[in-house]
Structure formats: C-alpha cells, structure tokens
Amino acid sequence: MGTTQLESVPEPKYWHLKTVIGEALDSDFTVGEILPNERALAARFGVARATLRQALEQLELEGRLQRRRGVGTTVAPPRMGVDVSTSTHSWPGAPGDAWQPVDCRAAAAPAAVVRALDVDGDEDVHTVRRILVTHGQPVAAELLYIPSGSVPELSAIDAPSGVARARSVLRELQHRLLDGQDRAVELGSARADDAKELDRLPGAPVLVVTTRYYTEGRAAAVSVATYRADTCRLTFGASGDVEIRHDAQARRAS
C-alpha cells in the first residue's frame, strides 16, 4: 500500500486520502481481504485517525469497503445487480417471484401508506413481510401493504397470521388483474427491523424502493422495499432490443 505522505491539497485531506486508498485497493488488495487496522493505516499514510476514518467511511459509501462486525474492514466485491424494472414484474407472489414471505400481520399502516393506498384510515391493511435472498445473502427486506378491499375473498378463518397467512393474501391478490405499477427509488436509513434482516446496523444507508400496484384504476397494494446500499446496484433493465449484461463494470464508472 506504499508509504505515500499526503501533500497539501486544496480538497479536504480525507478526500485525497480516499482516492489514494481507492487506488491501493485496485492495485494491492483482493476482494475479501482484510485491511490493516486503523492505527496501522493511519501511521502508514501519515494522517490522523479521524481523517482515516472519514476516508474509510467514504469508501464504504461507494461500496468499495465493507465493515463487518467481528471481522473488520474488508475489500468489497463488486455490487450485485438486482433487477427492479417494472416491465418484468407482476403481482407480488406470482410464479417466479423470488421474494420469500416471512410473516403477515393486520397492523395499522403508516399514515403515508394509507394515503398512497387511498383507503380509509380504519380499513384493515394486511402487512406482509418478505425478504429477498440471493446467493445466500440477504439483499432486501420488504413490507407489502394490501388493504382488505384488495383481497375481499380472503377467508379470516384459516391461517390468521404468519407465513401461511402471507401466502393466502398473496394468492388472493393474483385473482385480480394488475393494470400497472409505478416505482420510486430514494435514499433511506435502515429501520431496526429491516437492519436485522439485512445483517446491518440500524441507520445503515439503504435504497428504498416504493412500488404502487394498480388495479381497476386504484392502488391495490403498496410495497416499501429496503435494499442494502452497500452490496446492491438496482438495475432497470433495457428498453428496446438489447441484451443486458449484469456486470460490475458500471460500479467503477462512478
């Protein structure tokens, strides 16, 4: 990793340090390798530990480093491309859907979800919790809100809660015609429950994907899915006649 001393530069010191370490990661380290500890790194680059920490935080934000509890800081593999294009999606729970239901409750939906669904505040909303696991790694956690009006034939008798209930709700949803969906992506921080599913600390940066599913001119369901921002790159497929290559190269382009 060299012993380059940082010269005086107009940009913040940690910023220049970030570039220097980033280049070292490319040339001297392999994916999965554990970085020397902060004290050693700070000494090597001739910077204060606070400066080093800022640079490492930036590299973590950019997906170059991962901090793992009990392991230390490791060189991150390229981010995984996760397809979230609306064109390839159908109702949640349709055949081929990779999301796994883990629970279902009849909890009160947050006010914003109630507004997005355009239902009365007192209408029951089924809250299905699902997770998405790829190559054995948790990728995303979802809360899927389905007002009881969207699944009117759901029987209240069998499977009042849990995974079985989740499956029943999703199955009923398939009986309706999906007219369309819209989707938005924004930055968020992991709620405690999502963080646990995603093996992250609460507050970790996440990409929040909100989807509204429409049937008969109204929103029939709202999904709020939380993707790990450190390991995921959300891909939106292709318009037109092209082959999409899901590779890592776009990462470095930023």
Next chain:
Amino acid sequence: MGTTQLESVPEPKYWHLKTVIGEALDSDFTVGEILPNERALAARFGVARATLRQALEQLELEGRLQRRRGVGTTVAPPRMGVDVSTSTHSWPGAPGDAWQPVDCRAAAAPAAVVRALDVDGDEDVHTVRRILVTHGQPVAAELLYIPSGSVPELSAIDAPSGVARARSVLRELQHRLLDGQDRAVELGSARADDAKELDRLPGAPVLVVTTRYYTEGRAAAVSVATYRADTCRLTFGASGDVEIRHDAQARRAS
C-alpha cells in the same frame, strides 16, 4: 418540541431520539424552518451532543432535514420526484431533454467506462458535462461519455471545446438510431466537481444512475449521472395504463 427525557431503550439511544425528533418535525415544525442549535437541542432532549448529532445525521439521510452552509439545519421539503424511466428517454440532447450541456472535453475516460463502452483504450472519448436544474435548484450532474466512433461525422474544426462542442457532439448522436438503453442506480458519494455543481460538500451521499445507450448492437454512449440524494426521489414511471402522481407521500412510507 417538548422536553421528553429519553428512557432507557434496547435500541441505540440516537435511534430512539431520531424517532422522537422525527415526530416533532411532523407536529411542531414547518418546511424550511431552522432548528434550534445543537446545544439547545441536546439540552432539551437531555442527550449528549454526540448522540444528538447522530440522530440529526440519520434524519438528514432520510431527507427530513437539510444542513445548509451559513444557514443551519432546516426542515426539508418533501423530496422531488425526478423521472428517470427508460421508456420516456431518447438520445441525450434530443428535443425535450431538460439536461443542459455545460462543457465538452476529449479527456481520457476512466477504465470502467472504457470497458462499458467496449472501445479500445486509445480511442478518443468525448466527455460531455451536463447539469439538470429544476425549479432553480441543481438536481443532478452528469458526465456523458461518447466514443468518437459513435459520432464519426463530427467536425474537429469548429467548436473544439466548451458548450458549443457539447452541442455538436449531441447533435451528431441524433443521426444514429437508438436501439435501447439499460440503467442502474446505486449509492455513491459526490466527487468534488459534482459536489460543486450540486451545491453540496464533497462526499455527500448521492444516487448514481449509470445508463448505457445502444445502437447497432453496441454501447454508443455511457452516462454517469449523480443525483442529490437529499432532495431527489427517482421515479420509474408506470408500466401499464395508470396515471402517475408525483407526490411526496411515498417518502414517509419508508
């Protein structure tokens, strides 16, 4: 904002504090209002300033607060929905494109861009810099990489650089048939040059949207666009026959 003392809770203290302050923002503050200073807030909630700062950082990440140099911490307006769906896009610079070209250089493209474009390392690549401004606010900054092979009829004589050059390059691009595009979104941190355009500090979290434009079976251009993560929500339009409402409600749903 009340004088609630924080009770002992299993989750991190700043996390609970974040929720308490978030509720206060909803009930007691209006958009644009300046928050009391850190010392006053810490005293009011009976927490250490380090804890307070962590909670404020989380709220900033979630788009609830904005820190503005020389102003202080203010209550953020709902995030703007910015349409980045591939369905509505054509070549960069086509009529109706809201991006403004600001510069064009024949710089060496980063290695990753060279790979994404599938060109030789020594082929000239035009780098067009563009910005997107909405309601007077900078929303995104872009570097658009166009190999000279994609614009073979571009004259080298007039407008060798700057905005005029950028326009020439984009105009030449329109002569080719756009076969399709693919797009990916990931978390990044603002480079110094982007940060300046976006009125942010270097390293601020940004949403990086990478787009490849295809013509005749190969990538003819690559765009790396950096959106402000604090003020933007990227929307991916609708599949199917639905009206999209660009509103703020999805924000709170997270």
